[in-house]
Amino acid sequence: KKLDAKVKLWHHNSQGLFDYSTKDFQEYTLKWRGDAFLTKSNNRIQNQPSLPKTPIAKLKANDLALYPGHLFASLCQDLWLVARSFTNGYRLAPGDIVRLGAQAFKVKQICTDKPTNKGFSLTDLLVFQEPSGETSQVHSLPCRVCLSESYSSQNPLISPCNCKGSMKYIHLKCLQQSIKSRVHSTDYSLAFMFKNLSCELCSKQYSSKFYLNGELKDLLEIKNLPQPYVVLESLSCKEQGLYIASFCTKSILSLGRSHQSEVLIKDPSVSRNHAKLVYKGQGIYLKDNKSKYGTTILVKRPISLKENPHLEFQSENSTIQFKASGLVNLLPSCLRQPVAKGPKSPSLPLFPVNKGICLSTDDLDFLVREAQGELLNTSLSFCQDSIQNFEA
Incomplete structure (x- = not known):
């Protein structure tokens, strides 16, 4: 040839x-x-x-x-595979690594079920330490944020990390408010910035749950976005975080540097209206919008x-x-x-491209499971041949 x-x-x-x-x-x-x-x-x-x-x-x-x-x-x-190769966009799959300009993201989770009020659990996607026991309380040292010594049963002074001295204690609500400040929320998306959700002073990871008055409660109190949705994990060393986009009331969401974008990405290499996420059928597609530095998918x-x-x-x-x-x-x-x-x-095996099968992994077991799952929804003979060749 x-x-x-x-x-x-x-x-x-x-x-x-x-x-x-x-x-x-x-x-x-x-x-x-x-x-x-x-x-x-x-x-x-x-x-x-x-x-x-x-x-x-x-x-x-x-x-x-x-x-x-x-x-x-x-x-x-x-x-990298250029997303402009596909007229209707590239169909995302869990595990795909996509790049908008210089910003890389990993597709962490995709939920394309029918719209319901049930949303994702942010704490299930993050890694925290397990709660060790009842939340410790003190009675005389001030909160390191608001400097108040007062407390209540619903807002105790706690020691969630390894900080010592006057920086050891913090009100529970002050800690929760500090975490919420890392969340940028719109009607269609959440942008949650974190550094392994750890203390900014001693770097110890916080527990996702804590005991308060004998009850186990979540540290994060963030609203759930309804299904369907996609979760993108930022792979940037400077600003790690999660971007969650919901298609409950809108089937097309814009990604870009503009403040009018449904998913705001603050990076100079990202165009103002860089790309679009399109929910169509049972898939979520990433479509480039004639951006300057393009939209690409890592090939593995x-x-x-x-x-x-x-x-x-x-x-x-x-x-x-x-x-x-x-x-x-x-x-x-x-x-x-x-x-x-x-x-x-x-x-x-040569699995098909743009059919909801991850492109950014060479894990054969994972690819076969994805291809078999795709066969439940479509009659892709090419998928079936790939699986049979792999098993042989």
């Missing part, structure tokens, strides 16, 4: 981003006549038959499959280019799009391009 790849190179390599709004890029073509690895050398994407030190991906020309570089080497460059499992010939990929400041056409190779084997050397491609 003849395989060509159109590469676009943006020379301003900033945070590994590509500017989709500019015309100031270099365009060139790569040609394949056999298996080869994608790598980056001198700031240019190139193909070579042997295994490089930091591969981006390996292309198998016979079955037109693209295998991410981490399957062959521990040190590799990430490969093989992708069939034969079934998805229109896909566009990004690696740092370059994008690549493949085009294949069948040819009969009349050259003798001694004159053909050598086959890629190095580790053999893992025998992983």
